[in-house]
Amino acid sequence: MDLEKYSSAITLSDMEIFVFPELMYSLVLANIMSPHVWSWRNIDSFKKIQNGSSQKKFMRMKQYIMDNYEFNLDLETWGLTDKQKEIQRFASYIDSGELLKSNALFGYEGDKYYYDIDIRRHFGLDKYDSDTIPYWKTETVEAMNAFAYKPGYKTGAGECVSLSSLYACAAFIVCGIPLDDIFMILTPLHSQNFIDMADGILTNNRRVVTKTMWFNGSEISVKAQRALRHEQVTIVSHISGYIHTLYPDATIDKSSYAVLQSKLAQYLSTQTTIPAIAGFLRANPGYQKYFQICQDCHKQARFIKAEALFHYEHSSKYRVGDETFAKLLEEIADQDDHYLYPIAGRIRCDQLDEFISLTKLDIRIQSHRDKLKEFVAPYIPDAQKFVDQLYDFIELKPKLPQETAKNFVSSVRLNITPDMTREDIIAYLERMRPQNIVADLAFYAYRDLSRCDWRPYLKASVQRCPVSVANTINLDIKAVYAYLRTIADESIYDNQRLAHPDEVENFKRADGVEKAVYLANVILSRYPEEEIKISLDGETVMLDFKNESYRFKSAKNFQKELVFPSVLQEPARA
Numbered sequence: 001m002d003l004e005k006y007s008s009a010i011t012l013s014d015m016e017i018f019v020f021p022e023l024m025y026s027l028v029l030a031n032i033m034s035p036h037v038w039s040w041r042n043i044d045s046f047k048k049i050q051n052g053s054s055q056k057k058f059m060r061m062k063q064y065i066m067d068n069y070e071f072n073l074d075l076e077t078w079g080l081t082d083k084q085k086e087i088q089r090f091a092s093y094i095d096s097g098e099l100l101k102s103n104a105l106f107g108y109e110g111d112k113y114y115y116d117i118d119i120r121r122h123f124g125l126d127k128y129d130s131d132t133i134p135y136w137k138t139e140t141v142e143a144m145n146a147f148a149y150k151p152g153y154k155t156g157a158g159e160c161v162s163l164s165s166l167y168a169c170a171a172f173i174v175c176g177i178p179l180d181d182i183f184m185i186l187t188p189l190h191s192q193n194f195i196d197m198a199d200g201i202l203t204n205n206r207r208v209v210t211k212t213m214w215f216n217g218s219e220i221s222v223k224a225q226r227a228l229r230h231e232q233v234t235i236v237s238h239i240s241g242y243i244h245t246l247y248p249d250a251t252i253d254k255s256s257y258a259v260l261q262s263k264l265a266q267y268l269s270t271q272t273t274i275p276a277i278a279g280f281l282r283a284n285p286g287y288q289k290y291f292q293i294c295q296d297c298h299k300q301a302r303f304i305k306a307e308a309l310f311h312y313e314h315s316s317k318y319r320v321g322d323e324t325f326a327k328l329l330e331e332i333a334d335q336d337d338h339y340l341y342p343i344a345g346r347i348r349c350d351q352l353d354e355f356i357s358l359t360k361l362d363i364r365i366q367s368h369r370d371k372l373k374e375f376v377a378p379y380i381p382d383a384q385k386f387v388d389q390l391y392d393f394i395e396l397k398p399k400l401p402q403e404t405a406k407n408f409v410s411s412v413r414l415n416i417t418p419d420m421t422r423e424d425i426i427a428y429l430e431r432m433r434p435q436n437i438v439a440d441l442a443f444y445a446y447r448d449l450s451r452c453d454w455r456p457y458l459k460a461s462v463q464r465c466p467v468s469v470a471n472t473i474n475l476d477i478k479a480v481y482a483y484l485r486t487i488a489d490e491s492i493y494d495n496q497r498l499a500h501p502d503e504v505e506n507f508k509r510a511d512g513v514e515k516a517v518y519l520a521n522v523i524l525s526r527y528p529e530e531e532i533k534i535s536l537d538g539e540t541v542m543l544d545f546k547n548e549s550y551r552f553k554s555a556k557n558f559q560k561e562l563v564f565p566s567v568l569q570e571p572a573r574a
Contacts, residue, residue, distance in 0.1 A: 003455060003568075004089070009444035010460035010500055012138040013078070014161060017186070017235075019090050019099075019462055021244045022438050024165075024184055024237040029414075029429060029442035031141045031169035035494065038422050038563055040064070040174050052117055057175040058208070064299030068205045069144060072157035078137040079466035086133070098246050100335075135464065138162050141443065142170070146492040146507040156242065160205055161191040167203040168193055176418040179239040183260045187231035190361045192224075194260065215270050215394075216319070217282030225396070228268070232399040236260065240413050243401045250406040253413065257403060268396040272361045272368075274353050278321025280393045284312060290380050292346040293320075295329055295338070302338040305346070347379045363387065364395050406418075412436050449495035449558070459568050461500045462521045468501040469525045480522050481550045489553065496556050512541040512552030517544055519550060532564040 008016035009023055019022045031037060040046055045064070051054055087096045139162040147157035158166065164184055171177040171193075181196040195201040199211035204224040213221050234245045238260075241251030249258075270276050281288050291306035309328070310322050318328035342348060344456040355361065355375055363369045369387050377383040412435040416425055430451070432439040443451050472480045492499055501518040504510040510518065516534045523532055523545055533544045536558040543550040 001455075002455065003459060004093075006441065006444055006453070006456035007284060007459040007463075007499060007544075009441045010447070011012065011135070011464045012445060013464075014136045014138065014141075015090075015133075017138065017161065021235045021237060021247075021443070022441055024161075024235065024242065025239065025545050026187065026441035027138060027140065027165045027410070028168045028184070029439065029444035031165055032172060032416075033422070033426050033429070033442065033446050034141050035422065036141050036145065037173050038167075038168050040170065046174060047460060052354070054177050054240045058171060058177070058195070058197065058201065061170050061174050062208045065163070065170070068155050069163065069166070069206060070147070070153060070155055070157040071159070071163065071205045073136070073159050075134045076437070076467070077506060078135040080132050080134055081466070082131045083133055083463075084131060089260050094246065103347075132495040135466070138165065139165060140447070142492045143499075143503055143507075146503070146509075149507045149509065161186070162450050163205050164191040168336075171195060172418060173321065174378060178418060179416055180256065182239070184235075184237040185228075185233055186235040186237065187227045187233055189231060190227035192227065194264055194267070196259065196263050200263055202267070209244050211267050211270070214267070215279045216278050216322070217279035217284075223281050228398045229396060233401060236401065239416065241411060243406060244401065245401040248405070248407055249409045250401070250403070251409050251411050254403065254408045262399060264398060264400075268398065269364065270394055272356060272363045272372075272394060274349060274356070275321040276394055277352070277390070279472055280390050281306060283393065284321070284389065285310065287380070287386060290345075290347055290376075292343045292348055294342075294350045295350050302340065303342055304332075304337050305343060306349075308337040320561050346378060363391050395493075404569060446498070447493055447497040447543060449498050454560070454562065457498060457500070458517070458564075460561065461517050462524050462564070462568075465501040465521050468518055468521055471505055474524050475547070477519075479525060479547075484510070484518060484552070487515065491556070496558065499566040511556050512554035513556050515552045516541045516543045516550070524564060528565065531566075534562040536560040536562070
């Protein structure tokens, strides 16, 4: 067992997923094994559309996620570590120079856009020294739900990787979308999914972006585009495997990756039309002053400055350039922004539309870009810049890992289908564990200690849970024990699944086994060489340290004895 990798399936930090890309889909499978998302099927709003299309279900599911989960990127939630410690930890897995260039937590020298906005200040890291970085742990669905117990939160919450995993899981369980059609796309600063449905759907934190939305130029759409526009995609994760920009071997099915490349390219490209140009002008308001709209008003032409129309959008449910445009014009018919004659020095959009139609304009073709430049040059001072920016808006070429440089490794592929029950899936993944490492790691991400070696859970709990240590720094051991006894005797995980100490600290609830491991974490942070014994005997949990015993009660029903620190080096026990 690679203890570093397997223990990372417990903490699931962003940097661990970057180094061990198998972990990304292991979390998806852990969430699919969880009973929580399966319970969504019984919610009335989902039951009412159980016979509806996958797309209708997906949009209902999107609204449910928006209503029930916040986006959270609080630096203190999962604590801090430092660059040198983590670089040393991963030294045998990845080149430190590549890590510094490709991962946001280690400086990220990749893209000029994020370099210019000062990445540390952008994420609030500027208040710490330059070596300090956050853990930014990716939450399981149980941990996401448990944020509702945390002060300042009214609902569940999670960071972008957690939300992308939740979307993938819910798309499969609630919407019946095959896992083959779901691709997870990770960049140094973001995680989102591409769903091969209709013209394509991109998940973005809590929201989703259809192809029409991608090109509408709204503030939400512009934000959703940042990662694919400005960053190198570091990992694509899929039910068939992964491809990583830094690793020579790729386990993703080559034909599946080709499907993603083709479908994503189609999603990120559109025809040169007035609606697309309207989206471009909405996203680039500096160009609006060069355009005007011609409106037929009682058989008399009226002309309106483009910027005036876009201004009216803010107080209307109708928009410039789409099927609701006529209604927007009706709403402002009585306003004073109409001119009886064409406004000098501005392009008439009706004439631009006619030019597009007559020339069959497609600015994805170089010669057509030249034609458009000639058309707009009398009106726009830097016509070449305008055409170049419009072209970039209409066709985005994402920086995906290049398959030509990869060695595609064949592996035993997981075959999970929407018609399988939760019990079927768990039994199937159990059978696949010896043949597929992602299936094996999924049980660790799922935290099922009845089916797993305890060492990864314990290693993660006593080496990478700094919040519980920091928040009890002023308490002696007996006071920490007294504090733990005030915490609700209720785990956020069902059955024989266990939270790590920082989940206990954040959500203020824990089973006795989890409380004992929390106390062990605090003790080992102060006395790393001293022996600690934890005895699990059904309902009773005892922690013995320096001739003192600390008792907790448990509903997990384990029979086990753990001795620290030696347990972290012992061979796996049955």
